Amino acid sequence: MGAPVNWPARIAWLVFALYFAYALSHLQLTPARFIAGLDFGYKFLAKLFPPDFQRWELLLKGLKESLEIAILASVLGLIISLPVSLLAARNLMPAWVTWPARMLMVVCRSFHPVIIAILFVKAVGFGALAGILALTVASLGFLGKLFTEAIEEISLKQVEAVRATGAPFMSVIAFGVAPQVFSRFIGFASYELDSNLRNSTMVGIVGAGGIGGTLFAAFQRFDYDFVCAIILSIIGMIIVGEVLTHVVKKVFRA
Amino acid sequence: MSQTDTAVIDREWKRYALGERIARFVVYLALVAAVVLSIRTVEVIPDFILDAPEQIADLLRRMWPPDVASYPQEIHAALLDSLHIATVGTVLGVMMALPFGFLAARNVTPWAWLNWLARLVLISTRSINTLVFALFFVAVFGPGALAGTLAIAFHSIGFVGRLFSEALENTSPGPIEALRAAGAPGASVISFGYWPQVSPAFWSLVLFRWDINVRESIVLGLVGAGGVGMALDNALNLFQWNRVAMVLLAILGVVIAAEVAVTYIRKKII
Known part of the structure; x- marks a missing residue:
């Protein structure tokens, strides 16, 4: 074949292959260790089944708390990220306003929700409040970014038309900006609810409420058939959540 | 009227x-x-x-000022470990995701039961959080980077596989039918018919997943699966808040650097 050889790409691949080999040996990821674990893994899987749903009340309580954390954090995150994303939109605001708003969102987005949850557990104590605050911060990071991008992509013609009538700032937002981004916002918000639902089942690992605490405790007690029951219920809840957000997106054509 | x-x-x-x-x-x-x-x-x-x-x-x-002196001592190496875990985990995850992506795409695999089976694997790996996988693998392989890498790899299967199969389903059937009509074997149909059409989407989703995995690899240490999370956990348990602040600053730097790198590479290759 006559295709010219792409030397920079070849060198980049070679460098990556060398790095990959180095990383494998540095992390001591050897096939021998993997195979040694497999046998134990098989026994472990055998212990997981059949799942034990006997303590279903505890399970249901955890799931309910996770759901509450996810809903409240999404709503709070939505309420906070609407004004922040307006401030961060470069086509509506001057640079000295957009930079601080953008920095805030980058910081919120950079940390995993579980790490934020640790800090809130230390600050406000164990329980659902820490989880709600942690996921609110995480939502602000992601929703803020998506909202800002959506606002920056709008057509400015309508905004100028509303401005030309002498409308005050809030009316420009309500009639010039909001109708253009509404359905995309619904899509992003339901995506965020979905993602908060996933994370709200995990913040409990560090004591921030929800089913994660029950899961972690069961793991530490080697109560593996209960672990299996918890994981299966989490998967069930996440799939139901995914179906529901799909329905909402369809209703709003987002 | x-x-x-x-x-x-x-x-x-x-x-x-x-x-x-x-x-x-x-x-x-x-x-x-x-x-x-x-x-x-x-x-x-x-x-x-x-x-x-x-x-x-x-x-x-309590966190101010950050304990800068602790960075070279214990944070730097752990941070690099997290990056290695993210990269190796992403590569392994993509390698495992590709076959399931092909099996889940209805236009590549014509058997409905195989589509559903592959989709079940993709949904379940996506629904089990990285931390849960990490707990599993720590129990099976013991604490350390191996557990973390496998946790990242397994959780990535669902994400990469699903988006890859969607990209495959959106390909235009023209070139593929032309290749089939010419009598090309299955491997050639994939490498000359499907691959050129999906490769931009593929590289961009691999980069995107790597970016996510960098963030995820950082928390893995909290359950003993290696990386900088262990340094964070130690500092937290000892209430060394200045050191916690330094770890958080280091994480912030790495995550932002990863995002910048991904944006740069994406522009270069796509």
């Missing part, structure tokens, strides 16, 4: 049909009901909410 002619014109214009408005109303109602129910039943102590700003300010005061 008679009265009846203008009646049709004078009717009020509505943006959405009745059914749509009812559906939207039901969604709003359900949302409000869910929020009200959550507020009323969630177990939050009101005193803690009032106290929160003061407690957070106190925490920040």
